[in-house]
Amino acid sequence: MEVGKRRPAVTELLTDRYQLTMAYSYFKQGKHNTEAVFDAYFRKCPFKGEFVIAAGLESVIQHVANFKFSPEEIEYLKADLETDDPAFFEYLATLDGSKVRIYAIPEGCLVFPSEPLVRVEGPLALVQILETTILNLLNFPSLIATNARRMKNVAGPDKVLVEFGLRRAQGPDGAMMASQYSYLGGFHGTSNLAAGKEYGIQTFGTMAHSYICSYTSLEEIKETKIDGKDLKEEALKARKELGFENTNEGELAAFIAYAVNHPKNFVALVDTYDTMSSGVPNYICVAVGLKRIGQTPRGIRLDSGDLAGLSIKSKKLIEECGQKAGVDLSNPVIFASNDINEDSLLDLNHKGHEVTSFGIGTNLVTCQKQPALGMVYKLVELKGYPRIKFSEEVGKIPIPGRKQLYRLWAKKDGYPSFDVLALPDEKIQEGETIRVRDFVHRTERFIITPEKVEDLLPLVWDGKLTKKLPNLHEAREYSEIAINHFDPEVLHPTKPKKYHVYLTEKLYNLVYQMVEDITIWKEVK
């Protein structure tokens, strides 16, 4: 199976300096090859929600598969680190992904706090060096996919959602990731041509304000005919019939020119001068003209003002004028695209609207509401022994041990009941009763006999790929199905229900024994 190249800018050195200073010390202390287990997980769902869509695994695998310090990178490290010990640099040059194992949640799967998106196992120094890169490659993809899914949930299944954020994204590859992972989260396409080419995503886009401003009069249109039929003539006739002669002439010219050159994809941007007094009437003139010469206009794009009200008013005007002119202009595409975010989508739903498609940029691609997912990567086992880091806040203590993750179904509603973290020697099986507890709320304990169990942390990399990874389109479909089979209350945009992740009794006891052992006795003075 082909793993492919790494993302742009991903190198062995795309990691924190301390990974290398630690690696050096591990090496000098003879610990570098000790078997270690790290979990990458988050503590809190973003956007005040109760779910995350796991994403970014392919890039992680590509990094591990291609990992090998180049001589040039080694030279840099020799100059940067406070050592010139040749044995260490020779050792670094030998490192690659062959001794690494990665267990991972499937791409596009719903994932919850404390659940490892990946469990990374291998020689301590190496899997330590991988930390920062792995987090970078999982954090933003998962955040974007989640943000996109939330917006899709609010917009509803019948709306077309297009990612429009390239110009405002956090850098070129930030934009590429935004296109890729908003598609994973359920968007239909992007304005970004490079993403269209790279990921096979549908691209969208017709015209900008500058196109409209580039025309000032009807005389400037050079080509006016489609298949020998004069659109300019027809549009001007319709303009007169409908009494739209006070609209901006440059705008009308631009619409005619665009429709002549793109008769199958005429979506007019209508707010350059005045949406209801110029843009929509000009659209109607051209749309009537197109209809009369046997073409099909598509609709309009609203880019400012009260999108709810304007969508209703413009749809009404378009359909009425169509009737008046004796052509069918019903159900136009109404694209909306002005600084849309989850809240404005909710607001549009609340007000009622006729928007059919949304172009969402800044707030989608930069995740304005919460621009980072705080995923962490914690040492949970070394040399076969569980490891723990203390915190006075119990919820912040990483759950120690090499853990498996299961999703359990027990209820008649068909939704998953909860997830369970278990130690590797605990096999959780359909029809077998187990006891589970809540890590923080110590009085919550449950007995369950699951009807269905899904192992959510299969081995995907063991020096080589051990499982075919889905492509982006397959992962998107998998995600869509998973979402549709989940309790909608967990996905609710404003009042989500918590989905629980419990610990098996054995794991729970291990954690609290370890907490007991490491809690410092403070001397009272």
Place this chain on the structure above:
Amino acid sequence: MEVGKRRPAVTELLTDRYQLTMAYSYFKQGKHNTEAVFDAYFRKCPFKGEFVIAAGLESVIQHVANFKFSPEEIEYLKADLETDDPAFFEYLATLDGSKVRIYAIPEGCLVFPSEPLVRVEGPLALVQILETTILNLLNFPSLIATNARRMKNVAGPDKVLVEFGLRRAQGPDGAMMASQYSYLGGFHGTSNLAAGKEYGIQTFGTMAHSYICSYTSLEEIKETKIDGKDLKEEALKARKELGFENTNEGELAAFIAYAVNHPKNFVALVDTYDTMSSGVPNYICVAVGLKRIGQTPRGIRLDSGDLAGLSIKSKKLIEECGQKAGVDLSNPVIFASNDINEDSLLDLNHKGHEVTSFGIGTNLVTCQKQPALGMVYKLVELKGYPRIKFSEEVGKIPIPGRKQLYRLWAKKDGYPSFDVLALPDEKIQEGETIRVRDFVHRTERFIITPEKVEDLLPLVWDGKLTKKLPNLHEAREYSEIAINHFDPEVLHPTKPKKYHVYLTEKLYNLVYQMVEDITIWKEVK
């Protein structure tokens, strides 16, 4: 002069689809080679501030210098666009940066709303296609540089500021840009080794919690000596002397091991078990040990809890114990690094603290407070005639015309008085009196005879580089000097004073004449 390669992921197709559909229509209507002028500017400063640091120019120039559709890109467009007109694709294949002119604000300069960061001139279709890429390459760099500068202003000139955001950044190149442009904005370094190598920035970093958790007992340290002197022995002696025997032993072991391997850069992470009852005492034992064998410990890193209080308490304890042990541990490095942002820096200042260095991650690199700068790219002139887009909100109307930008000094305080946008035939010169007006507040009008005038929009690209671009370090220095010569009230973190950008009388009159001409007469029904 060498321009260099483009950033990763930057290609001709890293643009919005509509740029190409418009380009096709321009081509068919014979407008594609019409001379056009676009301005890239923002309308509002981010972070509730009153300034922005301009950044990203080098990447823009690299894009334009390397611009050339590849046969593969052309093939993609043939399949994606709604045309198979061979003449268009032949034309696309001829496009390059040779006919483009770019006027740009110097990298690192302070810039204000409505001021073009770049003015791009050239054939309409080509400079239209460049829009999205140029915005992408300017928006995030300027946002990051501004965010970094704001944090630096609050932290104060004597603090060491290190960018720690790689793991949470919006993708690999998002991280690289964050390292690069937070350095431009005044940060001293980064944890990101790839950025260290690529940009020649100093890297920082010592140890993570996992390193500490990898030790559970003192027996695990294999190498205990520095230049033949046993640090473990010395540290345990100090531990006994100082009565710190209840601390976590694994943590102490980790500190000793790290100090043995990095005797010149021992900065201990002290919050793994308990900062004041274990971490700091363990640091002190090792620091005393190091001192007694002729080495110099550096200090500690606080990564949780009340950073202000802990920095004061730990400094006191470290210095007192040093005195007790008869060694000088005064003025330790106190690194703080827990979710720091501008507000928490202000809060630390308010409370008082002893932190000497800040490691700032998530909130710096994703610009949590405002993750996007809303820069736009507007057509302002075509074929020598100014162009305008209407908005009912006057402040949103792009200022038409091919404009120059000047910074004027007239007051005795030595600070710039204000900036002025002027038409190209208006020469603004030292000692010559001019009249300027505010674009939005029409009653504000001023007469000024500047003592000093700076042309802020020089030509930097005219088919080739026309001016040496500064490297990152030069731009950082330029920015530092500009900041130090600016009115500090404009830079104030919470109550900034507005710095004004006025229009010459001639430009002002042009704008309002055009607004008059394009405002739609709405029919009252």
